[in-house]
Amino acid sequence: MKFGDIIIALCIIGIILIIIIPIPKFTLDILLSLNISFALLILLISMYTQDALQFSIFPSLLLITTLYRLSLNISTTRHILSDGDAGNVIRAFGNFVIQGNPIIGFIIFLIIVIIQFLVITKGAERVAEVAARFTLDAMPGKQMAIDADLNSGLITEQEARERREEIQKAADFYGAMDGASKFVKGDAIAGIIITIINIIAGFIIGMVTKDLTLNQALQQYTLLTVGDGLVSQIPALLVSTATGIVVTRAASDSNLGQDVIKQMFSYHPKLMFIISGVLALLGIGTPLPIIPYVGLAITFSATGYMMYSNVQKDSEEEEQEAEQTDVEEIRKPENVKSLLKVEDIELEFGYGIIPLADVNQGGDLLDRIVMIRRQIALELGVIVPMVRLRDNIQLSPNEYVIKIKGVEVSKGELLFDHYLAMNPGTAQENIEGIDTVEPAFGLPAKWITEEQRDKAEILGYTVVDPPSVIATHLTEIIKRNAHELLGRQEVKELIDNVKEERPALVEEVVPKIFTIGEVQKVLANLLKENISIRDMVTILETLADYADVTRDTDMLTEYVRQKLSRYITKKYVEGxxxxxxxxxxxxxxxxxxxxxxxxxxxxxxxxxxxxxxxxxxxxxxxxxxxxxxxxxxxxxxxxxxxxxxxxxxxxxxxxxxxxxxxxxxxxxxxxxxxxxx
Structure with missing residues (x-):
């Protein structure tokens, strides 16, 4: 057995012994404080648990905490009736919480019991009952769904086995919670009965055996009894609340000791620090005994630190294992396949142009590329592939390169803090600047400073900023090479888009008459001469009309162009x-x-x-x-x-x-x- 298993087993045996063996008052103070601490811990864990299976020990834990509170009730009753005193914790609750007034304290105690019994416990019991019923009713359907997924090949046999085990655990958990919720209900009833017994027995013992007056017996025994009831019912209220939380969320393969150690002292180290702070505040800032509360605060703080250290250590080990796994994956021969992928469009740039593409530095190049894709979709009817942006230290700081299918097709160079001024042929006079060539169309241009911008525009020059230079250049390159970027997969997407509204047309043409490859050749011929393929309906109808005349894709392209005569006329004719x-x-x-x-x-x-x-x-x-x-x-x-x-x-x-x-x-x-x- 592991050390944690032994501790849990000894604790359960100790709970039983508390009922039988008289406990010293100082020890009783510690045990009562520990009861409050564990109730807080259970409540917080139930709040932080995302899945009920993460806290599958809760039904058993509910039994143990209920038994623990009842054993403490018995021990405190023994001290109250025999000594007229039950330790500092109960006396503090009696004096501090109810301000020494037994009648007010008794009323507060009854209110707490009523809230717990009629509101929280009753509701949790009903939720547990309904959850258990629905979980059991849903099991056959879930099993059939798993079998269907297994037969269709969506999951493996191992995954199917794990799903079945999870369903079984969920059913066991909610079934156990249906019964365990009765413990909370019985605990509330027992608290009321024990309190009444303590008050009546205290009157008799105080007045008969200790010669106390009625007021003295009432003051002493009622105050202690109500303090005892509050000490036990406040943790019971916390646990009842936790029951209502957990029951709405199964069993475990591990034993109870391992689950307690793992699930309560492994996942949430920060909760230990929260509890430590609460206990320290109670011990220092209230009349509650300092030693047990500060001692427990230190204990929980140390436990939280050890848990945090373990979590950090496990995280580092997982990262190292992940890095080692990545290294091993890279070493595998089959992983070279990822290097074979060629990007359709790449824009590489030197480090001086990085600010244009970095959103954090105010760059809007990414937004411009989105607009380029929209513009080309409207002009040519083509869905442009994603443009891959990369920095390349081998380039000059202000240089950029545009690649199509991994091959450089064009490049340019910018002056980052300048503007490009071009003479459209109507400029009134020359302007000073650095002579260059506009990269998109090869026109003569000049780089000018920001101070010269207004003057150049007044003189009739066309002035653009560096991001616009790259965007215009990239747009023209994409238009010139659109026929190369249009593959069979892209054509299929275009045809599927038409099929949504014209299914009869697509079913007639593809694949009955033409293959996707033949359609792709026709579309590529059109794009090569800068003819838009946005009107796919007309293109497919023309192919269907002339399929009996020729199968030559070049001739079919000519027939399509003639059908697009209105568009071509509009494109090239003015007036x-x-x-x-x-x-x-x-x-x-x-x-x-x-x-x-x-x-x-x-x-x-x-x-x-x-x-x-x-x-x-x-x-x-x-x-x-x-x-x-x-x-x-x-x-x-x-x-x-x-x-x-x-x-x-x-x-x-x-x-x-x-x-x-x-x-x-x-x-x-x-x-x-x-x-x-």
Whole structure:
């Protein structure tokens, strides 16, 4: 047996011996004080316990504390009737608590007993009875739920066994509490009977054997009896309250001694300090005897310190074990798999830019990224993946790098306390500053100080702060690479979103006609040319309409673009006319004759000298547009558009190439240039 088991066993035996063996008054004072201390401890534990199973010894503890109080009642009755005195604690309660007036004290005692008996005890008894009944009634349903989870594979056999044991413990606990609540009720009744016996017997003994007058007997024995009743009923009231708390929350595999030591002296060291402070205050600040209360205060304080030390030690050991486990996990070969994950979008920056991303330092870069994702969702209809922010000590302090799929695609450098000023072409005069290049569009710009900001804006410059520079740059990079960020999983999410409102459309197209991969290729083709895929309903309906015509995703993309003609017209046409570059008829026929069909799709096969001639002519026409400040747009026949677009990507990746079918009929087309062979 462990030492704690022996102590608990000896304590229970000692309680029995108290009933039989006369106890010295000094020892009785300590035992009465200990009774109050344990009642406080039980009440606080019941308040701090989150689950009834954490205090599963409570039914047995209720029996022990009730027996302990009754044994003290017997000992105090022996001293009251034999000596006319029961120690300092009872005398202090008699004189201090009831101010030496036995009638007032007796009334207070009756009120406490009534409150305990009719309110707390009665309610706790009823709650325990109902809880036991419902717990037992719910057991078959809970067992069936466990079996269902086990059969479906949601839990293992070990988990199922643990759940069944927990249900059984809960049933045992509430069943035990239903019976144990009767102890509290019986304790209240016994307190009333013992008090009445003490008063009547005290009158008889005082007047017959000790020749006391009626007033003297009343004063002495009633005062002691009521003091004894208060000393015993106040802890009983605390325990009754604890019963009402615990009963609304099962058994344990361990024995009672181990549970008492573990559950009462392991989890809540701060409670020991609270009790120690209360006892010290009672011993020093009241007429109660100092020695037992201060001694117990020291004992509880020492116990709390030892518990706190043990908790700290266990916590450190758990942290060390966790660290060791983490090290072992890292050493496992399979944990290298986590290093294989490639982030979709990464923004790395030097330590000088950290304040822009740190909320605690006033940085709003995270909020700006949220707005970027919302903006791109509205403009392109794409859900942008999370942007991973990282600091990189290998970069210059004010440098940042944007990565797509783990590969650097662009970078820039900031001056933290400056503003970027760009001339939109209407600025009235030059402004002093540090020459640089705007990272998003490659435009010439200057870094200016905050004092020059107002002047630059007055002169017509566009002035932005460093966070806006990063946000704009990141936005453009995401738009340019949106087709790479759109994978099959993202397409499935877009299709599922449409399915909520148009289930018939989705069921017809995916996966009966097209796979998610084929839909993804069409959407990627659209995004590659900065065409929004937000109108997924139109896109899927077009795919369904032309599924019998072709399975070539490039041709399907052209059909989708033609269905989106209203959107494309709105995007590139201002007013009712559009100025474009057209293709010579001979060139269009040459392109159509050069298209080669293979199983994987179609491609353009043309001699290099012809390609070079076409690109030279295109460059001349593009320069004409840019010289007058307009965006160059090439207009071709529908069948030629996609092949000419791919041809021009060699020199102008962002060149807009449209077909006649993508422009609304009411738009006037003005050809201001022609590409020839």
């Amino acid at each position: 009712n006319s559009i100025r474009v570059i057209t293709l010579d008829g001979t060139l269009e026929q040459l392109i159509m004759d050069s298209i080669k069909q293979i199983e994987a799709g179609s491609y353009l096969s043309m001699p290099p000298d012809r390609v070079q001639s076409i690109l030279s002519s295109l460059s001349e026409n593009v320069e004409k547009f840019t010289s007058i400040g307009e965006q160059p747009i090439v207009l071709t026949a529908p069948i030629v558009r996609i092949y000419f677009k791919r041809l021009t990507e060699q020199i102008a990746k962002d060149l807009v190439v449209l077909s006649y079918n993508e422009i609304e009929p009411n738009i006037e087309v003005q050809s201001v240039g022609m590409v020839k062979i």
